[in-house]
Amino acid sequence: MSAAARTLALAxxxxxxxxxxxxxxxxxxxxxxxxxxxxxxxxTLMNYARIFDTPALVASIGNSFIYVTLNVALCLAAGLxxxxxxxxxxxxxxxxxxxxxxxxxxxxxxxxxxxxFILFANLGLVNTPVGIALVHCVFNLPIAxxxxxxxxxxxxxxxxxxxxxxxxxxxxxxxxxLIPAIAPGIGVAAFFCFIFSWVEVVFARILTGTGGKPxxxxxxxxxxxxxxxxxxxxxxxxxxxxxxxxxxxxRRHIARGFVIRT
Amino acid sequence: xxxxxxxxxxxxLPAIAIMGLVAVIPLLTVLNYSFHDIxxxxxxxxIGLEWYGEIITSQRFWAxxxxxxxxxxxxxxxQVPLGIAVALLLRSTRHPTLYLMALALPLVVxxxxxxxxxxxxxxxxxxxxxxxxxxxxxxxFTALHTWALIVTMDTWHWLGLVVILSYAGLSAIPRPYxxxxxxxxxxxxxxxxxxxxxxxxxxLAIVLLLRFxxxxxxxxxxxxxxxxxxQGATTFLSLxxxxxxxxxxxxSAAARAxxxxxxxxxxxxxxxxxxxxxxx
Numbered sequence: 001m002s003a004a005a006r007t008l009a010l011a012x013x014x015x016x017x018x019x020x021x022x023x024x025x026x027x028x029x030x031x032x033x034x035x036x037x038x039x040x041x042x043x044t045l046m047n048y049a050r051i052f053d054t055p056a057l058v059a060s061i062g063n064s065f066i067y068v069t070l071n072v073a074l075c076l077a078a079g080l081x082x083x084x085x086x087x088x089x090x091x092x093x094x095x096x097x098x099x100x101x102x103x104x105x106x107x108x109x110x111x112x113x114x115x116x117f118i119l120f121a122n123l124g125l126v127n128t129p130v131g132i133a134l135v136h137c138v139f140n141l142p143i144a145x146x147x148x149x150x151x152x153x154x155x156x157x158x159x160x161x162x163x164x165x166x167x168x169x170x171x172x173x174x175x176x177x178l179i180p181a182i183a184p185g186i187g188v189a190a191f192f193c194f195i196f197s198w199v200e201v202v203f204a205r206i207l208t209g210t211g212g213k214p215x216x217x218x219x220x221x222x223x224x225x226x227x228x229x230x231x232x233x234x235x236x237x238x239x240x241x242x243x244x245x246x247x248x249x250x251r252r253h254i255a256r257g258f259v260i261r262t
Numbered sequence: 263x264x265x266x267x268x269x270x271x272x273x274x275l276p277a278i279a280i281m282g283l284v285a286v287i288p289l290l291t292v293l294n295y296s297f298h299d300i301x302x303x304x305x306x307x308x309i310g311l312e313w314y315g316e317i318i319t320s321q322r323f324w325a326x327x328x329x330x331x332x333x334x335x336x337x338x339x340x341q342v343p344l345g346i347a348v349a350l351l352l353r354s355t356r357h358p359t360l361y362l363m364a365l366a367l368p369l370v371v372x373x374x375x376x377x378x379x380x381x382x383x384x385x386x387x388x389x390x391x392x393x394x395x396x397x398x399x400x401x402x403f404t405a406l407h408t409w410a411l412i413v414t415m416d417t418w419h420w421l422g423l424v425v426i427l428s429y430a431g432l433s434a435i436p437r438p439y440x441x442x443x444x445x446x447x448x449x450x451x452x453x454x455x456x457x458x459x460x461x462x463x464x465x466l467a468i469v470l471l472l473r474f475x476x477x478x479x480x481x482x483x484x485x486x487x488x489x490x491x492x493q494g495a496t497t498f499l500s501l502x503x504x505x506x507x508x509x510x511x512x513x514s515a516a517a518r519a520x521x522x523x524x525x526x527x528x529x530x531x532x533x534x535x536x537x538x539x540x541x542x
Contacts, residue, residue: 085270
């Protein structure tokens with residue numbers, strides 16, 4: 001492939017990726033409904049100002065942060081020992097458990113939505129960020145285990161043995177040796193748990209009928225007979241920012257998380 | 263040698279506890295509901311396999327299944343080769359990380375926002391709509407246009423994942439492999455066929471699996487673009503299920519959900535068998 005063709009292909013790719021995003025950002029700075037003496041189409045910061053004036057929208061940003069953070073913490077806390085077990089030991093039924101985990105990652109959310117709602121209603125977990133954080137483990141915990149397993153397997157076994165010979169306990173070894181050694185892996189696992197939890201809408205919708213609405217549902221609620229598209233787009237830009245920050249943080253390691261043995 | 267120790271199960275306990283609560287119990291509940299005719303959750307009657315019989319003898323189910331299968335086929339045929347091509351292209355650029363970051367952007371957009379972004383884009387006031395019209399293509403909600411928009415949108419959304427995974431696989435290929443191929447005078451195609459493809463097979467297996475499942479169950483996007491229309495042309499399996507739930511027909515919805523789950527899990531199981539056999 002010639003250099004010119006390569007440049008052209010990459011430019012086309014970037015254009016394709018950028019267009020919807022550029023459109024969103026442009027609209028978020030545009031007055032789309034005639035109000036406050038602004039003509040439609042005019043440049044304005046009003047859409048962003050309105051987000052901060054609307055308590056429900058501000059609260060939704062907080063709710064999203066709470067459940068996504070909780071979900072990442074849960075997935076790492078439960079995923080790390082499990083990944084260690086899969087990486088370092090053979091045990092009865094290990095392959096079946098691994099397949100079962102995969103099966104839950106590929107279960108469509110709609111399949112589980114009804115019983116999850118009933119179960120969580122009984123446990124008092126509906127309309128709370130805790131409920132969403134828990135339910136997102138259905139697909140994030142398997143992903144976390146899988147990514148962490150590949151990073152742990154890249155660490156030589158002698159690394160553990162030396163630590164244990166020095167008399168370190170398993171929890172002590174996890175915190176002082178293993179976690180620092182696979183820090184990039186933890187970052188990548190956290191990244192994928194974060195984005196899948198942040199963008200998910202099926203569970204987030206059924207579990208937040210009245211309270212605890214996340215950003216995604218708050219945006220849904222903005223659609224009405226006369227939807228202020230500028231405001232919607234400003235919220236969408238807001239919903240993008242944390243993900244963009246995450247991408248910046250894990251950029252060097254993002255591709256490594258998926259180098260898996262075949 | 264990997265030591266055999268059943269004490270490793272203890273390390274799995276937290277994960278199993280969580281998955282038991284949010285995955286196993288709900289799945290068994292759906293299974294139970296699917297054998298019942300449900301008026302309210304307290305008054306329900308055992309009817310065995312009746313719902314399943316009704317579903318698999320209905321024209322509507324097979325039509326939706328065909329549409330979902332076609333959609334997955336189209337999506338995989340476009341996204342997988344395109345993703346690999348982009349990953350290969352990125353290998354020869356100076357700042358691959360920047361491109362990977364750009365490609366990851368659509369992955370962090372909340373799913374329910376994506377249809378709105380695209381509808382605005384191709385609409386008469388959007389950045390692309392007017393140029394489409396000038397080029398003689400007016401976006402209408404015909405079957406073909408709706409399909410094209412959903413496929414384009416899905417490709418925009420997920421291409422990054424395919425590229426990231428393929429690129430990860432390619433990065434793991436040691437340099438000497440390429441040098442050896444160069445000395446042997448191997449063609450570009452031969453290098454791809456005999457060095458690169460086998461090395462990214464593992465990552466590709468995951469790509470195929472994830473893309474299959476997510477495209478087979480596409481809901482939000484299809485629903486928002488045209489609510490399954492026109493005339494059911496984009497009514498996929500998940501939209502049928504949504505309709506049952508909205509109609510409070512829980513027994514039927516549960517049976518439908520189980521049917522979809524069985525289809526997905528059968529495909530995944532067969533896929534895992536094939537990849538394991540090839541790996542041996």
